[in-house]
Amino acid sequence: MTEQLIILIIVWPLLAGVLTALLPCRENLLSAWGIFNLLACNAMGLGLVRLVLAQGSTSYHISGWAPPLGIELKVTVFSALLSWLISAVALFGFVGGRRTWADQIGERLPQFLSLFFLLVAAFEGLCLSNDAFNLYVMLEISSLATYGLIAFGGGRAYLATFHYIVMGTIGASFYLIGVGYLYIKTGTLNITALAHMIAETELTQAYLLALCFLITGILLKMAVFPLHFWLPNAYTYAPAATSLLVGPLSTKLAVFLLFRIMMDIFGGVLPSLHPTWSFVIVGLASVGILVGTSLALAQYDLKKTFACLIVAEAGYMLGGLWLTDPRGTVGALFHLVNDAIATLVLFLVVIAIQSSVGGKKLSDLKGLFQKSPLTAVALILVAFNLIGVPPTAGFFSKATLMTGAIASGRFEFVIALLLASLGNLVIFFRIIEQAYFQPQDNSEAGRSKDGQRAGAFALAIGSLLVMLGLSAYPVMETFIRPVVHL
Amino acid sequence: MSVIEHNFIYLFFVVLLMIGLYGAIAKVNLVKKLFGLTIFQTAIILFYVSIGQKKGAAIPILEVGHGHQALPDVVAAHYINPLPHVLMLTAIVVGVATVGVALAVIQRLYAEYGTVEEDEILEKIVRS
Numbered sequence: 001m002t003e004q005l006i007i008l009i010i011v012w013p014l015l016a017g018v019l020t021a022l023l024p025c026r027e028n029l030l031s032a033w034g035i036f037n038l039l040a041c042n043a044m045g046l047g048l049v050r051l052v053l054a055q056g057s058t059s060y061h062i063s064g065w066a067p068p069l070g071i072e073l074k075v076t077v078f079s080a081l082l083s084w085l086i087s088a089v090a091l092f093g094f095v096g097g098r099r100t101w102a103d104q105i106g107e108r109l110p111q112f113l114s115l116f117f118l119l120v121a122a123f124e125g126l127c128l129s130n131d132a133f134n135l136y137v138m139l140e141i142s143s144l145a146t147y148g149l150i151a152f153g154g155g156r157a158y159l160a161t162f163h164y165i166v167m168g169t170i171g172a173s174f175y176l177i178g179v180g181y182l183y184i185k186t187g188t189l190n191i192t193a194l195a196h197m198i199a200e201t202e203l204t205q206a207y208l209l210a211l212c213f214l215i216t217g218i219l220l221k222m223a224v225f226p227l228h229f230w231l232p233n234a235y236t237y238a239p240a241a242t243s244l245l246v247g248p249l250s251t252k253l254a255v256f257l258l259f260r261i262m263m264d265i266f267g268g269v270l271p272s273l274h275p276t277w278s279f280v281i282v283g284l285a286s287v288g289i290l291v292g293t294s295l296a297l298a299q300y301d302l303k304k305t306f307a308c309l310i311v312a313e314a315g316y317m318l319g320g321l322w323l324t325d326p327r328g329t330v331g332a333l334f335h336l337v338n339d340a341i342a343t344l345v346l347f348l349v350v351i352a353i354q355s356s357v358g359g360k361k362l363s364d365l366k367g368l369f370q371k372s373p374l375t376a377v378a379l380i381l382v383a384f385n386l387i388g389v390p391p392t393a394g395f396f397s398k399a400t401l402m403t404g405a406i407a408s409g410r411f412e413f414v415i416a417l418l419l420a421s422l423g424n425l426v427i428f429f430r431i432i433e434q435a436y437f438q439p440q441d442n443s444e445a446g447r448s449k450d451g452q453r454a455g456a457f458a459l460a461i462g463s464l465l466v467m468l469g470l471s472a473y474p475v476m477e478t479f480i481r482p483v484v485h486l
Numbered sequence: 487m488s489v490i491e492h493n494f495i496y497l498f499f500v501v502l503l504m505i506g507l508y509g510a511i512a513k514v515n516l517v518k519k520l521f522g523l524t525i526f527q528t529a530i531i532l533f534y535v536s537i538g539q540k541k542g543a544a545i546p547i548l549e550v551g552h553g554h555q556a557l558p559d560v561v562a563a564h565y566i567n568p569l570p571h572v573l574m575l576t577a578i579v580v581g582v583a584t585v586g587v588a589l590a591v592i593q594r595l596y597a598e599y600g601t602v603e604e605d606e607i608l609e610k611i612v613r614s
Binding site for chain 1 (some may be wrong): 507580583
């Protein structure tokens with residue numbers, strides 16, 4: 001009976017999304033309705049985690065059609081954790097973004113939330129589907145919902161959305177071509193069946209070309225340098241409520257898709273691919289990390305700085321996945337979980353800062369410590385996480401990634417990680433210096449209640465990073481190590 | 487010569503794909519970019535549809551449906567593969583949705599800046 005949760009966690013937000021568009025635009029009603037649905041998603045996510053811990057990976061056949069004919073959904077220990085993480089981030093993002101609705105969304109709120117739920121459904125689908133074509137459809141649903149959500153920003157968001165549409169569609173199409181090649185060679189779209197066939201046959205050029213297309217498509221969605229230029233503007237000009245859901249999850253799910261392709265489809269032949277592919281891709285990731293961090297250093301707008309950091313973080317995970325040592329892959333997946341929460345906290349902090357000091361430029365930050373101390377503490381906490389100070393989760397993910405990189409002998413990746421930590425240190429020191437040491441222009445300005453509340457919320461979510469850090473090794477052993485077959 | 491003859495459909499696919507990609511990346515006019523993107527997607531649909539094709543095969547409709555009697559012996563080689571066509575129905579829907587969203591965004595851009603030329607829009611953004 002509990003297997004039904006696997007489909008329910010996709011169908012529930014999908015139906016909620018359709019119904020939301022019909023509701024009247026009353027903020028309290030929509031807020032209660034949204035929290036109710038997202039709490040239900042969290043309960044289902046937690047149910048999935050319990051299910052896989054009790055009986056291991058579980059499959060669900062849609063409409064009772066078994067795999068060679070039908071579409072299969074499959075939950076593994078890690079995808080159960082990820083589907084719960086999606087529900088949790090959606091819930092926290094929803095609650096944290098509520099206060100910005102009146103300013104930024106206005107009377108189109110039901111439509112906005114409709115897309116919001118649709119995006120949650122697509123993310124859950126991306127996380128649970130075990131069918132290569134189904135994954136394409138989910139990828140496109142998630143992108144289409146994201147385009148709409150970003151375009152709600154108005155003004156400069158439109159051009160950013162258009163660039164995102166062009167790059168996102170090209171990326172998904174490349175993925176589709178790759179799936180087509182695999183279908184021609186094997187005659188199946190089920191990921192488990194694909195893996196069996198690929199492990200048994202000789203790896204011809206057609207397979208390698210398919211892998212090329214799949215990876216290029218996903219790197220576009222992941223916004224890894226040099227395919228990153230659409231991301232910073234799209235995330236910066238999006239409404240705050242959008243960034244809270246899209247920023248933490250969108251690129252992370254692309255990373256998970258890449259992991260599925262490597263481990264679940266090409267897993268059997270991965271060691272033979274490693275010597276050449278790892279060399280190129282880890283090198284690319286190292287450059288990407290440095291470029292992303294330098295871009296972030298050059299910004300004066302906080303939201304844009306954090307959007308550029310997402311580009312750098314994508315490099316961490318890409319490089320980690322392609323290290324030949326299993327610890328690299330484990331570190332990359334742990335970093336995925338950690339970075340989803342950290343990005344959520346970053347964007348929550350931006351909202352808190354905006355309502356405390358009235359702006360999100362670096363120069364607006366003067367006196368933040370007096371006006372909203374909790375916001376400032378949340379900012380320092382997430383800064384520690386990104387720099388990699390124990391006991392935050394960022395330290396453990398970076399330590400595991402570096403151990404993997406050293407064991408694989410990829411020292412350029414180690415250097416890139418260290419320089420990125422240094423870069424993050426400079427970025428956050430600049431911010432904290434402004435917030436703490438710069439004299440306040442107007443000492444009369446009272447503490448805004450909204451800013452205090454938003455700061456407290458950001459700090460509460462930020463404390464999850466410490467909890468995740470303290471339980472880092474049990475999490476890796478229980479949820480991540482079993483899915484890494486290296 | 488025979489290489490072209492045997493792989494004509496694939497070559498056609500690649501040429502169409504490259505035309506679309508060029509349009510989507512190199513054109514300055516946003517509507518033209520969108521045309522390029524549509525050509526790009528259509529090329530992929532064509533590619534998928536072509537891989538279901540078999541020489542001398544019929545359309546995949548059985549005279550006796552399931553649920554009636556025992557199925558007669560079905561030889562797969564006598565029917566073209568319907569699966570890629572079905573997949574492409576979904577992909578066409580996705581494509582239509584993408585074009586719809588993109589056109590709506592272009593319309594908003596035109597209302598905002600009074601032009602659909604990317605360089606002119608960027609110029610106006612920089613000036614403001």
